[in-house]
Amino acid sequence: xxxxxxxxxxxxxxxxxxxxxxxxxxxxxxxxxxxxxxxxxxxxxxxxxxxxxxxxxxxxxxxxxxxxxxxxxxxxxxxxxxxxxxxxxxxxxxxx
Amino acid sequence: xxxxxxxxxxxxxxxxxxxxxxxxxxxxxxxxxxxxxxxxxxxxxxxxxxxxxxxxxxxxxxxxxxxxxxxxxxxxxxxxxxxxxxxxxxxxxxxxxxxxxxxxxxxxxxxxxxxxxxxxxxxxxxxxxxxxxxxxxxxxxxxxxxxxxxxxxxxxxxxxxxxxxxxxxxxxxxxxxxxxxxxxxxxxxxxxxxxxxxxxxxxxxxxxxxxxxxxxxxxxxxxxxxxxxxxxxxxxxxxxxxxxxxxxxxxxxxxxxxxxxxxxxxxxxxxxxxxxxxxxxxxxxxxxxxxxxxxxxxxxxxxxxxxxxxxxxxxxxxxxxxxxxxxxxxxxxxxxxxxxxxxxxxxxxxxxxxxxxxxxxxxxxxxxxxxxxxxxxxxxxxxxxxxxxxxxxxxxxxxxxxxxxxxxxxxxxxxxxxxxxxxxxxxxxxxxxxxxxxxxxxxxxxxxxxxxxxxxxxxxxxxxxxxxxxxxxxxxxxxxxxxxxxxxxxxxxxxx
Numbered sequence: 001x002x003x004x005x006x007x008x009x010x011x012x013x014x015x016x017x018x019x020x021x022x023x024x025x026x027x028x029x030x031x032x033x034x035x036x037x038x039x040x041x042x043x044x045x046x047x048x049x050x051x052x053x054x055x056x057x058x059x060x061x062x063x064x065x066x067x068x069x070x071x072x073x074x075x076x077x078x079x080x081x082x083x084x085x086x087x088x089x090x091x092x093x094x095x096x
Numbered sequence: 097x098x099x100x101x102x103x104x105x106x107x108x109x110x111x112x113x114x115x116x117x118x119x120x121x122x123x124x125x126x127x128x129x130x131x132x133x134x135x136x137x138x139x140x141x142x143x144x145x146x147x148x149x150x151x152x153x154x155x156x157x158x159x160x161x162x163x164x165x166x167x168x169x170x171x172x173x174x175x176x177x178x179x180x181x182x183x184x185x186x187x188x189x190x191x192x193x194x195x196x197x198x199x200x201x202x203x204x205x206x207x208x209x210x211x212x213x214x215x216x217x218x219x220x221x222x223x224x225x226x227x228x229x230x231x232x233x234x235x236x237x238x239x240x241x242x243x244x245x246x247x248x249x250x251x252x253x254x255x256x257x258x259x260x261x262x263x264x265x266x267x268x269x270x271x272x273x274x275x276x277x278x279x280x281x282x283x284x285x286x287x288x289x290x291x292x293x294x295x296x297x298x299x300x301x302x303x304x305x306x307x308x309x310x311x312x313x314x315x316x317x318x319x320x321x322x323x324x325x326x327x328x329x330x331x332x333x334x335x336x337x338x339x340x341x342x343x344x345x346x347x348x349x350x351x352x353x354x355x356x357x358x359x360x361x362x363x364x365x366x367x368x369x370x371x372x373x374x375x376x377x378x379x380x381x382x383x384x385x386x387x388x389x390x391x392x393x394x395x396x397x398x399x400x401x402x403x404x405x406x407x408x409x410x411x412x413x414x415x416x417x418x419x420x421x422x423x424x425x426x427x428x429x430x431x432x433x434x435x436x437x438x439x440x441x442x443x444x445x446x447x448x449x450x451x452x453x454x455x456x457x458x459x460x461x462x463x464x465x466x467x468x469x470x471x472x473x474x475x476x477x478x479x480x481x482x483x484x485x486x487x488x489x490x491x492x493x494x495x496x497x498x499x500x501x502x503x504x505x506x507x508x509x510x511x512x513x514x515x516x517x518x519x520x521x522x523x524x525x526x527x528x529x530x531x532x533x534x535x536x537x538x539x540x541x542x543x544x545x546x547x548x549x550x551x552x553x554x555x556x557x558x559x560x561x562x563x564x565x566x567x568x569x570x571x572x573x574x575x576x577x578x579x580x581x582x583x584x585x586x587x588x589x590x591x592x
Contacts, residue, residue, distance in 0.1 A: 003461070007461070008457070010464075011457055011460050011461045011464060012457065014460050014464060015416060015420075015444075015456050015457060015460040016420075016423070016437075016440040016441050016444055017441060017444050017445055017448075017453055017456065017457070018438075018441035018442055018444070018445040019445070019453075020445075023450075023453070027453075027454060027457050030454060030515055030516075031457060031458060031461060033515075033516050034408065034458060034515065034516055034519070035458075035461070035471070037404075037405060037516060038405035038408070038409060038471065038475075040401070040402065040405060041402060041405050041406065041474050041475065041478055042474075044399075044402060044478060044481065046474065046477035046478065046480075046481070049477040049478075049480050049481060050477070050480060051473055051476030051477050051479070051480060052476055052477075052479040052480040052483055052530075053307060053476060054293075054307050054337070054532070055293050055307070055479075055483060055530070055531055055532020055533075055556075056292075056293050056294045056337070056339055056532050056556065058336070058337060061333075061336045063333070071200050071201065075200040076200065078198070078200065079196075079197055079198060079200075079426070079427035079428070080425070080426055080427060081424055081425075081427075081428070081429070081430035082430065088425050088426055090425055090436050090439065091433055091434055091435055091436050091438075091439050092434070092435055092436065093435070093436045
């Protein structure tokens, strides 16, 4: 399975990454090399094998829904690149 | 003051504090002086907290003056990898993306070490977002190996390993997703433990791959390592993957006796790609353990070669999801743009370094529609097979043993041009994270003047057996007591 330049551009758009021409070329080569190596997994028959998402079994963790103190507006916004009156400010959302 | 205190183990420093041979303030100042003297060469620290550290030390000294009993880590100066949140203190993940990020809360480990009375000296360099095996991917600086300044310290917790090896902290914490504690510990000649997944809370650890990440200690000695684990391990209700189990006193496993203990040697960890001198050194270590009464036999973990592709698909898939949060809205770097989609794309293009972007691309691809089954799901199934290999081996053995890394530390730039070559060097460490089991790296000799590490692997929550073997090996060898010469003499990597 080989990865085309178009595949890389499509994945970059999914990942919200703007790539330079050089990066697009490099990642096309490198993803081909890495995924070419990963193709060795196909040699293993995993028909009856269940996938492992976590090495330790996970359970839902539930607790009473009690009101507890949390960080305030000022603290929560302190690291924001841009904010105003308790909100995060972002550039306009265009439909394109 | 430096000559009497710097370079001692945590347990020795504790005795000095208890007997009032030194105050915590004097000790802390000695470490600050040491950092100022050697860090211009080593570059382990991204942030040094002199004033805060001295203030914390003064509090401990007040307790000593009032005759209060000291806890084992009280008054001991330490440092944290810069991916663990520290309230009010920048936590950068060695990334431009978080260059100015000041967390509004503490990681659980930060709180626990604070409660244990330790002194936070500063924050340590790492590969950006913990992605790398050499610390060369830091946005800020290159940390250098104290045993040879032309060599990498390993990664991603390079700063954490170097700070302990170079006596810039009595102990440190690092994080390990695919070897990021054990490999730098091996490269720098110190003790590094990756605990069982779920043993140490991940709350406030900036996520790389959530099903693999685990925090653990770097120390000079095995005893110190157990002492730090006592302080940081245990259930945390704020981490839903934290495992509710009763944490033992890890120091009770520190017995100088391994008679009858069954140790397995997986042959796949001594095969192709392993430097013959490293294999020879580890085999000499195995002989030491046999002489001490261990029952040693060869065994097989047949799916080992599949661990690298499985790991790099799973880790990058999880990373691509975890790192989606860096969008320039709530915190972190933001690039200028007049529409929001453009802002996302430019922010991420400018805020992330090459390796991080490469992994986001790989992970996004592995999760994308049409490829999910072939890559991500397949990798998760192979993860099951790798885990079953370990389950089977632990039916017969108490502990498994291997080299921690295929080679000693390599030179700067040697592997950074070829990402796949860098990934392949993780073959001895990544299977452990996929299986979720604990593993420790301990100093086990030298090749070409560079330290090598012996890796001991155990059953889930079997840290105790690892400490027992590690302690026995340490008590009967002297590798851990050898120190790098930081007088400025530069040796060449690979020269004899």
